[in-house]
Amino acid sequence: MKRYISAYFEDEENLLRATKELRAKDVSIQDVLTPFPVHGLDTALGYKRSNLPTVAFICGAIGLAIAFGFQTWAFTVDYPLFIGGKPHFSIPSFIPITFELTVLFAAFGMAIAFFIRSKLGPGANNIIHDERSTNDRFVIIVDLDEAGNQDAIVKSILEKEEALNIQVKEIES
Amino acid sequence: MYVSPIREPLITGKKTYKQITDEISAPIEGKAGKAWYAGITITLSALFLGLAMMGWTIWQGIGTWGLNKTIGWGWGITNFVWWVGIGHAGTFISAILLLFRQKWRTSINRSAEAMTLFAVMCAGLFPLIHMGRPLLGFFVFPYPNTRGLWVNFNSPLLWDVFAISTYFSVSLLFWYVGLIPDIGTIRDKVKSKFKKAIYGFLSFGWTGSARHWSRHETMSLILAGLAAPLVLSVHSIVSSDFATSVIPGWHTTIFPPYFVSGAIFSGFAMVLTLLIITRKVLNLESYITVGHVESMNKIIIATGSIVGIAYITELFIAWYSGVEYEQYAFLNRATGPYWWAYAIMMTCNVISPQLLWFKKLRRNLAFTFVLSIFINIGMWFERFVIIVTSLHRDYLPSSWSMYEPTIVEVGIFIGTLGLFFTCFLLFIRVFPVIAIAEVKTVMKNSGEKLANRDKNE
């Protein structure tokens, strides 16, 4: 048996305040659904900094190594050709492609990581709590303990911040 | 929250969040007007004309173009560089302006990026169809083969292949990643089950979860960081097609910055051309305000002036170099048989944008619209001047020749215009023209007034 409470705000500032208060009360917030990225919400929810930059860096480094390595191998080892009196191993010529592939690998590596990590992707159909959560409503879903000790506190905080449609839901886990 | 009193609002008209959503998604939900149908009929006709001409070219050979033994590139490559140039504004706006925290970008970045993609699609066609043997175009990819052959990594054309395809892929990614939340919004708004399924599929299951938003923002920032140098690299590499050669008039080290600023210059002009119409037709005046137009005009003056300086620098360097071929090439540009192209280029690109120093003109939509078209023409001629006038009289006077385009080349160019505008017309009916979520983020601190919530909604 899993219980939680859901409600929505019409202004992101109410949401922010409510979030901060709930967090202060050690209430675990399952999710917040907003139509746009609300400034400061991730700190309010206590999210850590994402690792995506690291992923991008690693992917970029791989792209760089592949591109430069492949060009060098193809031109000096596998099929050395005399082209325009230039040396086989000619770094300036290799730079443009190396750069492009670095960017390509970094961008796509990171994007794929993002989609996998966020469980998003073509055909992913996550539960939509409120159709207007992508429009103008700021939906909050708060976990409740089984005993129902927190219900009152949560409700009061939500009501204080003008939350609407406060509902308690129960789900068989 | 403090709102600077001096700055003019980026969104006018005291919008609520819902109003924003509704107004921006209106063209997708509503039925298309007669104008739209008229428009797409014209663009599709142009597109089919272009396709027919491309088919003719591939069937009969490049001989159907006006090229010859001396002038191996003409309209085709001019169009290629022109379209690539236009394809620079979108990513510049969303990436570089994002890095510089320019909030006014939010109203225009979506459509500018879409325009970028379509322009790059048009551009990408030309290297393929200008080939003598386009069916063997796949030779440019270094795929393993039984001949044991690779490609020539020294060739700027090969760099182009990588640059353009990377630029297209990354721009597409950047655009789509930004589009996902808005597709989610549309998904939740549309009524039809079919549409819901389609947008649901395209939205990748977006819910607006705070955790997703947090990662999304990080990713956008890094993508912007990656895309910014990419934008600069693409036209630098395209310019290498000319700069690395030995032809007087092409062999110039200032080409990369000169081309990049020219690209942004023409890109912004094209954005203006499109958005001045779009805001009117789609009733988006409160999102794309005269303020936005003015900001873009300021960038146009800046880049236009850089381009002007580049032109003059070229002339100076040609004189200063003491190389007779180089000197002749530039003298020939200005006074030779293609002087008119040079004159058009100078007038449209150097002189006309200087009028934007006047605030009145800068904020005058009609003037801006006309000017943007002038700039597009001028930038087309810039490429024409660089390519054709340099080639037609190079080292050995015995091979000097003249170039006249044929109907086929013009037809293909019209075809790409058709493709571009067809794509754009489809785009405005399928995806939100303005980044809904991003506009909402700036509404509070840059909107005309704080959202006036209507509790009865």
Next chain:
Amino acid sequence: MSKPYGFFYALIILFLFICPPALLAIEADSSHIAETEDHHFNYFLNSEKRGERLFKGLTRIKTDLTACVSCHNIDYIDTLNWNPSATDISKTFADKSIAEFKAVLMDPLGKKMEASHVGYSYSDEELGYIKAYLSQLKQETIYTTKPKINNILVFVFFGVLITMALIDLVFTKKIKYKLIPILIFAFAFGYQINMLADGAMALGRKQNYQPAQPIKFSHKIHATDNKIDCRYCHTTADESKSAGIPHVNLCMNCHVIVREGTNSGRFEINKIHAAIENNTSVEWVRIHQLPDHVFFSHAQHANVGKRECQECHGLVEEMHVIKQVEDLSMGWCLDCHDKTAVDFQANGYYSSGFKNLQEELATGLKDTVRVTDIGGRECARCHY
């Protein structure tokens, strides 16, 4: 879907449908000449049918005699049958009289025929039927192969799998573990790509090509059993770019005396005699053929490079039916150029030049000079 959307797609689909046929219509070549059916023996309507029954041994035939068809195959077979096939016989006797046909059949010359054609006796009328039946076979080609329908079926099958996996993954979601459709997708798609790559690489290549030849000439019998040197017949291998397919008169050097073969009796050898007598050419099916933009010289490889024929042509001396062993791709050429050492000191051409390489050899910096070292990978060595 809104209307313009549909309109647009309809146009694209229409275009896709119209385009290929339209382009192909252009291809329609007017140079086809209608073939004239020739029936030599129209005794009466079903003479072919009667002939067929006789040939296949379905009608009157002595029980101890085998039917013609048991030695003379009618359909294409991919194994070697030394006996002439029905079509082969038909060709040979197309313009010959019944009497000749009869003579060969019932009173044959040569040991092999004498041994096999014992006790056959047909009336002239029956022979006419058989001949009529055979001449109707004449129209068929020398060889056919099984249609490779399998490849298409496999490809389509995997295509269906991919579609199903995708549909399930995105829409229906019947399979609980997403990994399964993903794996199916990946495997099927990978297999398709592999098929495409294989197909693309095989374009214009004829590795393992082993068609039936107009004469059942066996390199094994000539080169191994009779120990004839390759160059006895392929005379120009040492001096010209082409090794030379022996002219028919060259065959006659031996076959003017050797009139009967080990395996096929007189039938195949008679074809050479017929060619000489009738002044007709022997149209061999070409096996080893490089594309037109490749210039290959046998003299360079067989004479200067001292390569053995077998290095490129395989063990021809063991083949009854000649076959292309290597794929003759550029990569294959280059592999050999990379590996093969050049006869650097012995040949005066090399020893008089290449100072640096000679020094390196002398000082021991290099132990051998490979073809690649002297430009064996350069374009204009083969393409010009």
Next chain:
Amino acid sequence: MKKHWKSLAERKNGSDTPEKQSLPKGNLEQILDIFDNGNEKTQSNRRDFLKLCGYSLAIGTVLASCENSVQKAIPYLIKPEEITPGKANYYASSYVNGSEYCSILIKTREGRPIKIEGNDLSSVTYGGTSARVQASILELYDTSRYKNPSKDEQKISWEELDQDILQQLNHLKENNESAVLLTPTIYSPSTKAVINSFLISFPNVNWVQYDNRSATACIKANELCFGKAGICDYRFDYADLIVSFDADFLGNWLMPVEHIRQYTKKRKLSDGNTSMSRHIQFESRMSLTGSNADYRIPVKPSEQAMLVAQLYNEILKLKGIESYSISVASDDIRELAKNLWENRGKSLVVAGENDVNLQILINAINYELENYGTSLRIDKQILTKQAIDSDMEQLLSDLTTGKTKALISYGVNPVYDYFKGEDFGRAIKKLSFSVSLDMAPNETSTLFKYIAPDNHFIESWNDLEPKTSRYSLMQPGIRPLFDTRQFQTSLLAWSGQETDYLQFIKKHWEEELYPLQTSYPNFTSFWNNSLQQGVFEAQTKSVFDTKFKLNGLGELIDTIANTPKSSGFELQVYESVAMGDGKMANNPWIQELPDPVTKICWDNYLTVSPKQAEEMDLETGDLVALNSGVKLPVYVLPGQAYNTVAVALGYGRTNCGVVGKNVGVNVSKLSRLKNNCRVDFSTGIEISKTEEKYELAMTQTHHSMEGRAIVREASLGDYLNDPAAGNEANHAYENAGIYKKPNFPNHHWGLVVDLNSCVGCGACSIACQAENNVPVVGKKEVIRAHEMAWIRIDRYFSGTDFNPSVTFQPVMCQHCDNAPCENVCPVAATTHSSEGLNQMAYNRCIGTRYCGNNCPYKVRRFNWFDYTKADSIPNNLHDVAEMTIDLKRMVLNPDVTVRAKGVIEKCSMCVQRIQEGKLNAKIDGRKLRDGEIKTACQQACPSGAIIFGDLNDKDSQIAKETLSKRNYHLLEEIHTLPSVSYLTKIRNTKTNNS
């Protein structure tokens, strides 16, 4: 890229036509056929497959894992002894086209003549050739040729024809009615014997020789002056000072191949030679000869006689002999006379005009200058032109009056090229009996009742004596392609003799020529050797007393002096260097060879001086009408004398096959007869401008070097002071690069072009076209600058418009060691070899044309359309000249790929010849000898201006030439390090200092 025959199968069929045809099929079935590996159709091949790939690559590749269609390999039934499949055979022979002669080698592959090369052993042509000689191979495969004998355009057999003709001839003989045998000059001893025996059999037949541009005046003048008719043997290599009055001896006057050789030999400055001849040319139009002259003086044609007379007078004065009263000569003429006098015995004065008086004066000048016996000899003669113009006039009147009842014609085309051609045509039509023995239909032969077609010279046996005691044999390279018979055989047959002409020649040689030598012990070895060498040069001791016998020069000079000066326009007709007399008008190679001076092909045009053009408001491409009714386009030619215009003969053929038909305008009728000699200029011409425009196909439209050091030149004096004169910067940029100069381990192939030797004749261009399967594109494509020539000759004017100096520069791929083209190809289709060649792999090329753009020399050529039928896409052939039909494709070189649409091509430095030469050396196990490999252009060049060789071989000629101070690279300041280099042009003009 499909078009050449590989080795075996083509011998029999001549083409790779399908063995079996199948029933017509629908589209779908066709598609299936391509994948049907069991099908014997040869029309479905890999290329068809690739076509489909364009439509549906995916399904296609899968299906394509089936095998290809069947290719046949058909060996010889009985292999001819001398043929090795894959190797070329060479047969020494001779080229003859009217009065043009050249000793040649015919290159055949598998019995198929594919190329003509010069024969080094001839002391007449020295291995040189001309453009027309090179192009004549294509005539062999001309589709318009007569393919069988005919009567009234109905095909008949040779037996029927012989019977008919004999009957007619006998009928004429019985009635003693006059008939005429009309031929060009016959300088074949055996043919003369054949004709004589024919004339003996039919005494009623008169033999008339007709040269469309005869040397009547020369022949007559010599007869009058020295009592010996004929043309002198001119030795330009013995003359230190050459003065030519409108004699285009490098272009079309007498024996240009020999004259170019002699002329350039005297002017070569290699091997320590420090002297060269000085050449002064008086002429009205800018001829090839004039453009090579050190001094060129534009004069009107009518003024020449006066100038010659003055010159003669001045020389007499210098000699101290009584002179004539004549108008005072200009300083120039006096100066010239002084120079000539100083160079007496080593000078040569020639005149081109067909005017007996003028030629007599020229003879007198040469006589007074003591040149006879040195630079010209009357005892040795050029025999290729013997016809006398008045004979033709007589024939025409006999035909018109009906005195001559029958005409047998061979190798001439008077209806087209005689100035009264139309009259001639009308007269022929009236004849009841007429036989033409021409090889191909022309304006004249089509009017004849009987056609007894001759063989092409490559299919014929013959012998020739182009110059006194210089004999040459013609042997066939192939059996007659069609049902044709040699002219001589026909005559033998009609005169009732043994018809084997070869035996006839042999007999003739045994009787007449074998006794002239002592080297060979028996006739068989003499014959075999002569046949193998192609030439036989008898040592004759001739003694001829050259005494000037003519009196009354005074009268002659008076006549000249009293001729009123003509004012107004003068028009001159001439033979262009490429087209000549128009016999080869149906040859697309010749049609597409640009004129050396004007760079125009596929047309004739009226050259007008710049001053005139300005006065009349004319520009190139304007159509003008002459008062004779001819409409011609104008070309403004610097150097054309004021008030003169000129137009080329040889164009405007109306009956010659599809290629040459109605190309240009026939201007033969603009000649006229003067003193029984046909002259080429006429006065009283009026020109009126029309509003029409006409597009001329020009391969070069800009004529100035723009002050760039492209062709470097100096005067002889400056050169002698400093061998690097004009070339001070030679090789200055050699080590300017940031990368090390590439090192070539064994060979480093290169070319040196001596600009001092190149006269610009264009033989190299055609040789290259024949050797390398370079396509013909046609006039429209040339107008669009789509011509494909791998080697072009750039021509620049410098100096004044009135009288510019001209330079020629052959430009082919420079094979740069730092090649700009190589860097930019995305697919590495063009790379460098370790032997210094810039390699072009056509099959890798995708056609971005970037290499062409980046080539500073603009030598790369793109296949804009499918010119060769090698393209994979159907129905897009652009072949204006029937070059892709099976017959003409016989001329293709099987060692060179035929390029498809959409690929770049360029000079490969004849890599196929290099590979062949190397292979021969390897088979023999020896070092490659210098000079063993010759490129096609080098082989064809009559002046030896192109030298190919190994730059790494220090002993080679090319390495020596490279060290010359005159050597430079084209555009060396851009550091492309070309393997091709040039030697500066030296003009024997006065230095600036002196």
